[in-house]
Amino acid sequence: MATVPASLAGSFQGSFxxxxxKxxxxxILTRVIDTLHRHKNEFFEEHGEKGIEAEKNTIxxxxxxxxxxxxxxxLVPxxxxxxxxxxxxxYLEYQQNLLDGNxxxxxxxxxxxxxxxYMYRRIHEALVHNPPIDDYDVFKEAKVQSFFESQQxxxxxxxxxxxxxxxxEDLDEKQLQEEFFKLLQVSLWGNKCDLSISAGEDNSQKASPLKSLDNLKTFILVDDMESIWSLLINNxxxxxxxxxxxxxxxxxxxxxELITDLVLANFLLSSKLVTEIHFHGKCIPWYVSDTTKQDFNWTIKQLQSANNRWMSRCGMNWEGSIKKGVWVYHDHMFWTLPHEFCSMAQVATDLYTELQKSRLIIFKGDLNYRKLTGDRKWEFTVPFHQALNKFHPAPLCSLRTLKSDVQVGLKPGQGEQFVTSEPDWMICGKYGVVQFDASL
Structure with a gap:
């Protein structure tokens, strides 16, 4: 058995x-503090002096x-x-045990x-300790702004x-495949819009995502779309x-990005490639722009009430899918733990068992990729399957634009070539992967 490489850490000076x-x-913490400070009057109006006191203590x-x-x-417990x-x-104890005694x-x-x-969990802890503002989402404002700035x-x-x-109904198999590939790529590139990477700066999608797909195709470093398609069509x-x-x-x-995922989900159901979709989001505000249940419901309501007929049609249809039970939302606490996914079977057996019912799990984005691969210093050519380190609840794929120092499954020499020609290729969000693992 090959040894697992070391985790990426801040001790490597000059690393991402x-x-x-640093x-x-x-x-991000400064922005959170600023957000709380700016909403002081709101806390006062809602909760009086208690609100002001809570805001002060949290800050x-x-x-x-x-x-x-x-x-x-x-780090403290x-x-x-x-x-x-x-x-x-x-987990803190486990990290302690990996170190020398002192x-x-x-x-x-x-x-x-x-x-x-840990930082995001500590932000949440600061709020939890300070009712009545303990359920305030410090990132909501940024998420809402990003939604409205991507209207077009x-x-x-x-x-x-x-x-x-x-x-x-009239599309033949080839046409269906073409549309699937398009919407899969839209969902992939939707992942560029990540507020934790831009530290909350504007990163909205202004132009039509469909027009740029052909140009972006060359930036997909691993493209397993064919394998994903054959799995779905054979099912x-x-x-x-x-x-x-x-x-x-x-x-x-x-x-x-959430809209791109919901559009893909709608297509998968309507084309009868699948019969139900289960979404997994975060149970607390996380990594600035990650989806919580409130964000999920808010987004669908926004679409329903939009004054564009196609947006509101989508919103109505999606609300309908939830009511019919063919769209199901889950937010297990495992997704906001620090564990890599290979420990899910032990740490969250119920979630692992739930995922085993799936014919295909689509993992969106960079953080999920880091947790799938353990966020380690893998060689670029290590197979995706190996980096998953025995995490195989079902066939799975990762749709991810690169925003951190981990990438596996590349062809020999492919990564090295980028290191020379484009030193920030792993963190700039310009490249993407559609990586598939058929599981065992």
């Missing part, structure tokens, strides 16, 4: 992990957190009494994936979907009328 912990994470906790991060202090606290604190896990010395997740692209996508649906051909074919989508960002 180091830059993220610059990006403190920036004070977050300022202390920012200082701990910037001075590489040891969580203490907010939420159900995931024992798992977080066990060392303690700290911001720059511990795995980047862990400390980044959303209209273009909803219009395109409604056009396809009009004639979907469809073999299915008896009573049978359920389920696809799971593990969501990433709210806003424009």
């Amino acid at each position: 992990a180091y830059f993220s912990i 610059d990006r994470l403190p920036q 004070s906790i977050l300022s202390k957190l920012r200082n701990e991060l910037q001075t590489d202090k040891p 969580l203490d907010d009494k939420l159900p995931d606290v024992p798992l977080w604190n066990q 060392e303690q896990p700290s911001w720059f010395q511990s795995p980047w994936l862990y400390v980044e997740c 692209a959303i209209i273009a996508l909803c219009t395109y979907l409604q056009e396809i649906l009009k004639n979907i 469809k051909k073999r299915r008896t009328s009573e049978e359920i074919t389920r696809v799971d989508i593990v969501l990433d960002n709210a806003g424009y």
